Amino acid sequence: MIEVHFHNSLTGKKEKFSPADPKHVTVYSCGPTVYNYAHIGNLRAFLFVDLLRRSLKLLGYGVDMTMNITDIDDKIIRDSIASKKSVQEFTSPWTAAFFEDLKTLSAETLEHYPRATDSIEEMVDIVHKLKEKGFVYEKDDSLYFSIQKFRDYGKLSKIDVSGMQTGTRYDTDEYEKEDVRDFVLWKAPKLEGETSWETSLGTGRPGWHLECSAMIRKVYKAGVDIHTGGVDLLFPHHENEIAQSEGAFPEETFVGIWLHSEHLLVDGQKMSKSKGNFYTLRDLIGQGLDPKAVRFLLLSSHYRTKLNFSTDRIGEASSNIRKLQNCLDRLLEASPTLKPDPEFLFQDASVLTWKKEFEEALADDLNVAKALATVFESVKAANSFLEAGASDSSQRTEFIHLFSFYDRIFGILNFEYSKNLIDSEIESLIAERQDARKNRNFARSDEIRDLLSAQGILIEDTKDGIRWRRK
């Protein structure tokens, strides 16, 4: 197994990845707040999770992954009241839209998608633990976490809490780094018609940060090997998750490695509704963009660099996909019935080198840019092989399997040979088949027979020679 390194946001260093059980790597990723369509910045973070998943699997790990659905928070309460719907009625179409987007972008399905509203019991348990340990105080029927009681507060975001005024607090789920204060764990209802739960903590609803700490516990009973999220969640959300989980369960390791994916820019600028550069996946598809090109672009920059989304970059992604697919189609043309085998054993020395370089790039903190350089180097070689006649069928098979190996990460290629042959191409293939038979090259002759049959073409030997017709 190749040694894997990840950049841990907690230590700011690249670290060797050594999970307790490589066959069962546990990963938790902060998921969507379901009150609207996800924008492409969110989708970048979700596709980063897909990249992590596919890379761990390709590198030989077993994975058990979770992405939560935040279906209760300030924005959901606000918008569900405004639309006169229950929280459940309001969030369920947005949750469905989120899953549709993941499917459109060919993201693999994870093992768990817990919903916050199904995890209230675990949240209440954590608050009781925190109360026992003296981290909690009450104000106006709501419960707050006193960050000065937690010695390690600020270790992830590196904020300085020393100048903070004791006892100042925030009720809202989101606030800025400059505004470091005590945060709310359990909120007493304030608005007319607000959804709340009757619990041993009193009537109320959870603060957003508490939800993730509880869902990790609900799924894994303890901490996780990897926790991911967009960089905008690092403070206060992840800092507060650490305070709650490590405060309540100091004897356990909460998170082995923290991974944060960077922002997405649109035409070099921060995306915002007021600038008119705010896009959902549906907007882009409505403009005629291919979801595969969107996927490829969102995956193609290193996750810790800002990614610029622009018409030029999308054009580039589409043309790179075409380059790969054209080369693959030409390889498949001579072997149309070949189905890539995930267990295929590579033999060719160059192919083995590319495969290894590809794996090593991913093992080095998911360096996709480097992995893609290897991909295009091998495409160039495959094109030269095709130019030279591509007569070596075992070499062709190696290339097809190499492409299929790459596609376990990118998920953009089509391995079903589907070209419609025109009459002159059919005739020249039949002539080539006759030659192949004459030269006792039965492998090639069989390949051509399969290719024609896959196209629905029937060949008949008659006394006047070979005839063909379409089925």
Ligand SMILES: [Zn+2]
């Ligand atoms: Zn979260």
